[in-house]
Amino acid sequence: MKLLVTGGAGYVGSVCAARLVEEGHEVVVVDDLSTGHADAVPEGATFVQADLADAADDLLADGVEGVLHFAAKSLVGESMTDPAKYWDGNVVTSLRLLAAVHRHGVPRLVFSSTAATYGEPEQVPIPESAPTRPTNTYGATKLAIDHAITSYADAHGLAAVSLRYFNVAGAHDRFGERHATETHLIPLVLQVASGLRAQVSIYGDDWPTEDGTCVRDYIHVTDLADAHLLALRHATAGLHRIYNLGNGTGFSVKEVIDACRRVTGHAIPAELAPRRAGDPATLVAAADRARTELGWKPERPDLDTIVADAWRFTQSRLGG
Ligand code: UDP
Helix, strand or coil, X not given: CEEEEECCCCHHHHHHHHHXXXXXXXXXXXXXXXXXXXXXXXXXXXXXXXXXXXXXXXXXXXXXXXXEECCCCCCHHHHHHCHHHHHHHHHHHHHHHHHHHHHCCCCEEEEEEEXXXXXXXXXXXXXXXXXXXXXXXXXXXXXXXXXHXXXXXXXHCCEEEEEEECEEECCECCECCCCCCCCCHHHHXXXXXXXXXXXXXXXXXXXXXXXXXXXXXXEEHHHXXXXXXXXXXXXXXXXXXXXXXXXXXXXXXXXXXXXXXXXXXXXXXXXXXXXXXXXXXXXXXXXXXXXXXXXXXXXXCCHHHHHHHHHHHHHHHHHC
């Protein structure tokens, strides 16, 4: 298929673009490089550096059969202090993209949604039927886009799938996580193990969880990418389907730091810090729907495997 991958120079987008190229698809990546890296676009994909909202019309004019939409602002903390960046960068841009998708009759769309759409869950693991009450602006903007996509599927027959990621980690081949300003737990902990950072902060130990630190469901980026390939194949005209992607097991911040200690052999000093605004205590996925309807089966659910792949990537970046 001829596919447009928005945000394909970013972490998840580049891994998905690589998997799509591996599967023989014709891939065009559009990315403004505000957070992505040109050298993360896989060989075999065409790269267009542009602002998506401006370029969508031109990019879709040429018989594109599907869009995988990753381009987004995605930092929870920043979304609380700079909401305009998130409402404009995520919602306005996505509305422009959706309008262009409709104008050019693009039949299918796979959207990068998030567990942050649920907010503090009433029920854990969280099913897709759970109420969506985001506790941060990032989640609210992704939820708004999900609603818009539903309208386009209902009104115009778009075949749409939203994939609600839990905590993505690990690396695929030479593609991994490298943000100029890193805020995610596993890469930060691995920076300590690499000697780039003296210690890691634990954002609160008085949460209502077993050891008092926040619990998350970590999913390997390759497993996540594979779900996008399945979603593309199973997307059905006129339906907007929503799937959670996670392993169904939660690990606390302390458990993640311990896994990093095991994998790297480094002591990794940690200090207690205040809670981070917008964080829910626990996010764990019920991903049965993706398993039964898409036939998705995560192959790398083990936390140490996820951390080991992230560590290999971190070391290769430092070496090269
Ligand atoms: N976290 C932490 N210290 C850090 C970074 C993150 O304690 O330096 C915690 C954060 O509060 C959250 C969990 O680790 O509970 C995962 O955070 P991350 O930013 O990786 O992903 P998020 O769950 O926000 O998408």
